[in-house]
Amino acid sequence: MFLVGLTGGIASGKSSVLQVFQQLGCAVVDVDIIARRIVQPGRPAHRRIVEVFGTEVLLENGEINRKVLGDLIFKQPDQRQLLNAITHPEIHKEMMKETFKYFLQGHRYVILDIPLLFETKKLLRYMKHTIVVYCDRDTQLARLMKRNGLSLEDAEARIQAQLPLKDKVRMANHVLDNSGNWGDTRRQAILLHLRLERSLEYLPLRLSVLMGLAGITSLLYLLARCLLPSP
Numbered sequence: 001m002f003l004v005g006l007t008g009g010i011a012s013g014k015s016s017v018l019q020v021f022q023q024l025g026c027a028v029v030d031v032d033i034i035a036r037r038i039v040q041p042g043r044p045a046h047r048r049i050v051e052v053f054g055t056e057v058l059l060e061n062g063e064i065n066r067k068v069l070g071d072l073i074f075k076q077p078d079q080r081q082l083l084n085a086i087t088h089p090e091i092h093k094e095m096m097k098e099t100f101k102y103f104l105q106g107h108r109y110v111i112l113d114i115p116l117l118f119e120t121k122k123l124l125r126y127m128k129h130t131i132v133v134y135c136d137r138d139t140q141l142a143r144l145m146k147r148n149g150l151s152l153e154d155a156e157a158r159i160q161a162q163l164p165l166k167d168k169v170r171m172a173n174h175v176l177d178n179s180g181n182w183g184d185t186r187r188q189a190i191l192l193h194l195r196l197e198r199s200l201e202y203l204p205l206r207l208s209v210l211m212g213l214a215g216i217t218s219l220l221y222l223l224a225r226c227l228l229p230s231p
């Protein structure tokens with residue numbers, strides 16, 4: 001089994017693209033969903049968040065007030081680091097569990113949507129392929145403001161909290177341009193899926209060619225030893 005890391009910028013279209021892969025039958029892991037699960041009341045990360053950030057970041061029902069915590073951490077890098085230090089180890093544990101479950105189910109590869117794949121770099125070494133979902137900055141800003149109902153200032157703060165998307169494009173093996181209409185992005189994702197599948201077929205083929213070559217070499221060696229007179 002191999003792993004494919006899907007990443008991009010905030011609101012660049014990662015979740016939408018992940019859904020396409022899921023519809024095509026791929027095993028997918030969505031880190032944003034895991035990040036929401038591990039901060040539910042009663043979980044260790046929830047307790048740590050309240051200890052560090054206080055009860056001001058809670059809703060009346062005890063759940064995390066994501067708007068308040070978001071406004072805090074996207075504007076203050078030191079606060080963001082504190083939150084990352086609490087949540088990331090828990091997120092990684094859950095990610096590994098979900099990926100292992102897919103491995104046991106016999107999936108040959110898993111696509112993981114990891115927003116901070118290139119920022120934290122920790123998980124990069126496990127990825128055979130990396131995909132960046134890109135869109136130009138104005139489109140990203142407009143989609144983020146619309147989806148989250150954010151002001152220009154708040155949306156810009158969220159984009160600034162991550163590496164520039166253009167840098168991520170340079171680091172990726174595959175890039176999906178989601179600046180245009182959704183149909184176009186969907187087509188790009190389907191084509192990439194076919195390429196990934198082909199690379200899977202290629203692997204066993206390459207392995208059998210190598211094993212065949214090794215077999216022929218050993219055979220020739222044995223023949224040479226039998227036929228040639230010993231010194």
Ligand SMILES: CC(C)(COP(=O)(O)OP(=O)(O)OC[C@H]1O[C@@H](n2cnc3c(N)ncnc32)[C@H](O)[C@@H]1O)[C@@H](O)C(=O)NCCC(=O)NCCS
Nearest residue numbers: 009010031032035066069070073080084087115116161162
């Ligand atoms: C700050 C929180 C409460 C804001 O919640 P909100 O519902 O508004 O956003 P959501 O969780 O849907 O995340 C939306 C996007 O924000 C970006 N983002 C989230 N956390 C971070 C972070 N710590 N640093 C930079 N970008 C981030 C990602 O692109 C993510 O896809 C939440 O994002 C959170 O708990 N973040 C810490 C966990 C984390 O690092 N998640 C990112 C995946 S590793």
Ligand SMILES: Nc1ncnc2c1ncn2[C@@H]1O[C@H](COP(=O)(O)OP(=O)(O)OP(=O)(O)O)[C@@H](O)[C@H]1O
Nearest residue numbers: 009010011012013014015016143147178180181182
């Ligand atoms: N090609 C497109 N045309 C128009 N709207 C789009 C397109 N792609 C995505 N969107 C919209 O842009 C918003 C962001 O998309 P999406 O949630 O998939 O991004 P994301 O990268 O997963 O975001 P986040 O980083 O916050 O998790 C959504 O409201 C989505 O419906």
